[in-house]
Amino acid sequence: MRKQPPFTISHRLIWISSISLGILTSIPKIVDHNFILAEGIADFVVTTCFALLIWYYNIYSIPAYTKKTGSKNVISPQLFKGLGVGLALMFVLSSIQYYILSHLNFGPKMLMYEVRGILINLTFYMFIHLLYQTYLNQQVVRELERSMSANLAAQYELLKQQVNPHFLFNSLNTLKYMVESHDNQSTEFIIKLADFYRFTLGSLKLNLLPLKEELEIMESYVYLLKARFEEGLIVSLHLTPEIYGTFIPPFTLQLLVENCIKHNIVSLEKPLHIEIYREDDYLVTRNNLQPRKIPEPSTGLGLENINQRYLHLSDREIRIIANTDTFTIKIPIIYEHHNN
Secondary structure (H helix, E strand, O other), X not given: OOOOOOOOOOHHHHHHHHHHHHHHHHHHHHHOOOOOHHHHHHHHHHHHHHHHHHHHHHHHHHHHHHHHHOOOOOOOHHHHHHHHHHHHHHHHHHHHHHHHOOOOOHXXXXXXXHHHHHHHHHHHXXXXXXXXXXXXXXXXXXXXXXXXXXXXXXXXXHHHHHOOHHHHHHHHHHHHHHHHOOOOOHHHHHXXXXXXXXXXXXXXXXXXXXXXXXXXXXXXXXXXXXXXXHHHEEEEEEOOHHHOOOEEOOOHHHHHHHHHHHHEOOOOOXXXXXXXXXXXXXXXXXXXXXXXXXXXXXXXXXXXXXXXXXXXXXXXXXXEEXXXXXXXXXXXXXXOOOOO
């Protein structure tokens, strides 16, 4: 998940609104025929300072409370805490004003300021709460759009790799050679090729399919590859039946095997060994490392495609471990079915 932009409100808006409130609350004193300039200024300063402080208090406290508790209710302990902070803050500001202008009648003035503070506090709280909930909803929508976009891109890349023209071209060339040489396996090769593309077309709209079906697809795929590479390619499965009921994104194993072949030498002199086995909650593909000097043509997005699909389906990433002798990829086992 990408880092979300922080929740902010324009400082210009905060200052302009606070100063405007200070001016508005001072107007009754200004139009009073007994207007005293010092009192008007003090009233303006108290209200403006209170508004500024309440603005910033709510801007930081409301998101912090929501993140901590997950509560989105308007009426919450945070509201009453904010009102308490506001009352205390207004008491302090009013007291400062009282000591500066000690001739004022403290009692009525204090009550007026506290009522004014509650109204300002409630207004700002409601406004910021609504704004923050809108912000959270927008972040959810944006994250969903990013996730959908990444998934669509991964699916598009998957389609391009599934109907790989190089693979089809090589398969047809192999078939042509087998037919011309009267190879007894040519009929079986045609059946496996048909099975593979039938599986491909039948699985295009699925997010997940049972591992058992994925293994059947891979069996046909590996058979076609072995017709080309013969004993230069050795694929070993070490899986027990209880894992067959788990789920996997379609063609994941095919892409992993294809990735091994693209980047490694595959020959009778230097066979490529690919092992597939379970390790804890991961399905592991491991091959001996014998890099090609010039890798086969590739978009370079095969593993990224798989990773994006696992992030989309399970919020877990694949693990890649490379050392001098082997290359290992661990994909999370998915136990629940999520197809739409």
